[in-house]
Amino acid sequence: MKKLLTSSLYIVLLGLMVHDLSAQSYAFGLKLGPSAGYQLWDGRPRNNSLLFRYHAAAFIETHDNVSDAYSLFLQAGYHVRGSAVRFPGGRTDADNIAIPAFTSALQFENISVVVGAKQKFDLDTDKKWFYSLGIRGDYTVNYNLQSFQGFEGGIRPFNYGINVGGGVEWALQELIGLTFELTISPDFSRQIYVPPLQNFPDPFTGNLRTLPEQNIRNATVELSVGLRFLRKIEYIEDYW
Secondary structure (H helix, E strand, O other): OHHHHHHHHHHHHHHHHHHHHOOOOEEEEEEEEEEEEEEEEOOEOOOEEOEEEEEEEEEEEEOOOOOOOEEEEEEEEEEEEEEEEEEOOOEEOOOOOEEOOEEEEEEEEEEEEEEEEEEEEEEEOOEEEEEEEEEEEEEEEEEEOHHHOOOHHHEOOEEEEEEEEEEEEEEOOOOEEEEEEEEEEEEOOOOEEEOOEEEEEOOOOOOEEEEOOEEEEEEEEEEEEEEEEEEOOOOOOOOO
16 A cells, blocks of 8 residues: 555655646645445446445645635545445355355455546635535556456456545644545446356356346545645735
């Protein structure tokens, strides 16, 4: 995970360097928190449960010294997506041993890059609430399919979707603040696509069966807490 976060920081630092060339004020920081992952199979819910994991991201955004009512942002981070699937008990395996009820995870470790915009509104003198919308691209760097072995060939490493969020920015000092954010991140593309398969080995019974088409998309809800640092650039008129 350390390497993944380092890569994310490099992306955001590159954004800082590009933005610095324009000599405008900007804010940057880090945020992290818990995630709840869910998946749609063939465009509809399945007998799956939320997958509780975590995320971490670095960000940079524009800042208007006068109103700060709107901003553009770039974000890069590490996000665990997927779902947990519950299997009822009562069945037997190939050795006629009872299989107890259990929960298995489909987990994907993704690097995400988001480009988007925020609109902000004053709450009081040191707080603003905001909503945001961004376009997101994901790249899968690792995965764990657990009970779903055989889907590996159907994993799509590149995915895309949107981020819709809202939250509060709280200025602790002039240049340092906290940010609290709730984000919903549905994928438009398929994390897994497997065409119908004949003679698929059932991992529980060992019998061969026909596997229908598998078409799986991610949807993730994330709660983030972060530190936000402001770099203000002010111009002084020279009357000489």
